Amino acid sequence: MKILDFDSQVFLAPMAGITDKPLRNLVHSFGGGNIVSEMVAINALERKNPKTCRIADVRDEPYPVVVQLVGGNTELFADSARLAEELGAYSIDINMGCPVKKIVNNNSGSALTKDLPLASKIIKSVVDATPLKVSVKFRLGWDHEHINVVDFAKMCEDSGASYITVHGRTRSDFYSGTANWDLIADVKSAVKIPVVGNGDIVDGISAKKMIDYTGVDAVMVGRATLGAPWLVAQIDNYLKTGVETPVIDIEKIKDILLLHIKGLREYYGDRTALALSRKYVCWYCKGLHDAKRFREQYVRTVDFDTAFAVINEYFSSLGE
Ligand SMILES: Cc1cc2nc3c(=O)[nH]c(=O)nc-3n(C[C@H](O)[C@H](O)[C@H](O)COP(=O)(O)O)c2cc1C
Numbered sequence: 001m002k003i004l005d006f007d008s009q010v011f012l013a014p015m016a017g018i019t020d021k022p023l024r025n026l027v028h029s030f031g032g033g034n035i036v037s038e039m040v041a042i043n044a045l046e047r048k049n050p051k052t053c054r055i056a057d058v059r060d061e062p063y064p065v066v067v068q069l070v071g072g073n074t075e076l077f078a079d080s081a082r083l084a085e086e087l088g089a090y091s092i093d094i095n096m097g098c099p100v101k102k103i104v105n106n107n108s109g110s111a112l113t114k115d116l117p118l119a120s121k122i123i124k125s126v127v128d129a130t131p132l133k134v135s136v137k138f139r140l141g142w143d144h145e146h147i148n149v150v151d152f153a154k155m156c157e158d159s160g161a162s163y164i165t166v167h168g169r170t171r172s173d174f175y176s177g178t179a180n181w182d183l184i185a186d187v188k189s190a191v192k193i194p195v196v197g198n199g200d201i202v203d204g205i206s207a208k209k210m211i212d213y214t215g216v217d218a219v220m221v222g223r224a225t226l227g228a229p230w231l232v233a234q235i236d237n238y239l240k241t242g243v244e245t246p247v248i249d250i251e252k253i254k255d256i257l258l259l260h261i262k263g264l265r266e267y268y269g270d271r272t273a274l275a276l277s278r279k280y281v282c283w284y285c286k287g288l289h290d291a292k293r294f295r296e297q298y299v300r301t302v303d304f305d306t307a308f309a310v311i312n313e314y315f316s317s318l319g320e
Pocket residue numbers: 013014015016017018038039068095097098137167198199200201220221222223224
């Protein structure tokens with residue numbers, strides 16, 4: 001079943017501060033996959049905060065981007081959905097799963113799993129405000145004593161959501177423990193709208209396992225893509241062909257890292273790009289030989305000339 005208009009059962013997970021335009025471009029350059037933005041705060045969007053508007057602006061991206069909104073106010077949600085549409089959103093996803101304190105204290109993110117009437121009002125207001133498809137991403141419930149994911153999923157369906165994404169953890173789990181795929185399967189059998197399963201997918205095999213185990217229509221992959229922007233396309237390919245893609249070789253990893261840095265510099269300028277590149281460098285070299293030394297050298301660099309020298313020296317040493 002196609003969830004959006006394109007033929008892929010894989011979604012790149014929204015990740016704040018990570019799935020920005022440079023990363024989305026890079027992920028898309030490898031091929032298949034549905035792409036979701038970072039979350040966009042509706043109160044900042046409504047105030048036309050320039051930084052937030054820039055995050056929400058996907059008009060120049062040559063592929064469809066699901067723009068995710070987060071907040072807790074029904075009217076602001078409707079206005080923000082219209083703004084996101086003007087800024088090129090292909091469809092709107094509503095974040096009802098973020099566990100972070102400053103978000104839930106604002107009656108937003110996972111806090112909405114405790115307030116079904118408000119969550120329903122928000123979904124309906126967004127559905128009424130825009131012709132775009134509207135989806136919802138949420139967790140199993142607030143904590144293990146309050147698991148309400150099946151009721152929540154049915155509420156989303158009744159409120160007009162086109163599809164839902166279920167992350168198999170509660171708010172109190174944050175990212176710890178193992179995602180509960182049994183409850184994702186319960187959701188899948190309880191609703192008719194498509195369900196995207198999320199939590200602990202790391203490759204094509206685990207993606208297929210989740211689909212077979214839960215019956216979900218698609219999977220969403222987050223942390224495993226950190227330092228591996230090719231993974232979404234690899235999983236997509238595996239689900240379509242059953243063929244595992246060979247491991248990316250070291251020289252190629254270096255080229256992709258450099259391409260990523262190029263995108264960061266173009267989008268953010270050198271100062272911010274250098275700071276941001278530090279976390280990516282750590283992820284790209286995870287598991288590689290002598291990675292600790294490389295990371296330590298890289299985080300001390302103060303300009304891109306030195307940064308590139310450190311990258312070149314490290315990757316040449318791997319080839320020796
Ligand atoms: C650094 C980070 C930022 C995240 N930001 C968002 C976000 O903006 N919106 C959202 O719905 N989920 C966010 N998530 C949750 C992921 O989308 C995903 O649900 C979670 O990581 C579980 O999937 P995984 O096991 O494939 O990583 C974030 C996760 C991480 C690690």
